Amino acid sequence: MQILKTGLCAAVILTTFSTASFADEAAIKARQGLMRIYAQNLAILGGMAKGTTEYNKETASAAAARLLQAATFDQNVMWPQGSDNVAMAGKTAAKPELWSTFPAVMESSKKFVDAAEAMNTAAGTDLAALQGAMGAVGASCAGCHKPYRQK
Numbered sequence: 578m579q580i581l582k583t584g585l586c587a588a589v590i591l592t593t594f595s596t597a598s599f600a601d602e603a604a605i606k607a608r609q610g611l612m613r614i615y616a617q618n619l620a621i622l623g624g625m626a627k628g629t630t631e632y633n634k635e636t637a638s639a640a641a642a643r644l645l646q647a648a649t650f651d652q653n654v655m656w657p658q659g660s661d662n663v664a665m666a667g668k669t670a671a672k673p674e675l676w677s678t679f680p681a682v683m684e685s686s687k688k689f690v691d692a693a694e695a696m697n698t699a700a701g702t703d704l705a706a707l708q709g710a711m712g713a714v715g716a717s718c719a720g721c722h723k724p725y726r727q728k
Contacts, residue, residue, distance in 0.1 A: 598665075600657065601657055601659060601660040601664070601665055602665070602668060604654060604655050604656065604657050604660050605660050605665060605668050605669045605671075607654070607655045608652065608655040608656065608671075609669075611647055611650060611652065611655065614643065614647045615644065615647055615648075615718075618640040618641070618643045618644040618647070619644065619714065619718075621636065621637070621640040622637060622640050622641060622644070622696065622700060622707060622711065622714075623711065625637055625704065625707060626704075626707055626708045626711045632703075632704040632707070634701050634703075635701070637700040637701055637707055638697075638700050638701030640700065641693070641696045641697040641699075641700035641701070641707075642697055644693050644696060644697070644714075645690075645693040645694060645696070645697040647693075648689055648690045648693040649690055649693075652686075656671075656675070656676075658676050661673040661675065661676065662727050670726045670727040670728075671725060671726060671727075672724075672725050672726065672727055674724065674725060675721075675725040678724075678725075682721060682725065685717065685720040685721045686721070688713075688716075688717040688720055689714075689717040689718065689720070689721075691713075691717070692710070692713040692714040692716070692717040693714065695710050695713060695714075696710040696711075696713075696714055698710075
């Protein structure tokens with residue numbers, strides 16, 4: 578009977594830890610998916626801004642609208658404490674410092690939303706307006722990636 582109790586306790590503990598790990602892995606995959614959406618639309622806009630892709634008002638407007646939608650998506654469940662590159666080695670590049678400085682992270686996130694809103698307004702205007710909006714978008718991305726993302 579004691580062996581059964583010990584085995585049952587071990588199973589409950591392992592299930593608890595594996596569930597937490599699964600939840601963290603799911604959160605990491607969700608935020609990485611969101612980053613891919615950012616990257617896909619920024620590649621469209623960046624290609625036009627650099628001149629490697631011909632500027633197209635409709636395509637630029639659509640990419641900027643998708644970028645803004647993604648930027649304003651509620652990410653609260655995507656960033657649980659403990660889903661960093663130390664606790665979840667090899668699964669994420671997010672540094673643990675992200676969680677200890679969360680107010681600064683939220684300010685950087687707001688800057689990204691502001692830059693995405695400006696891009697949404699500018700992208701369908703003309704190439705010069707799109708190019709003018711790219712700097713703020715890039716700077717807002719770097720505002721989180723440089724301090725909180727492992728290279």
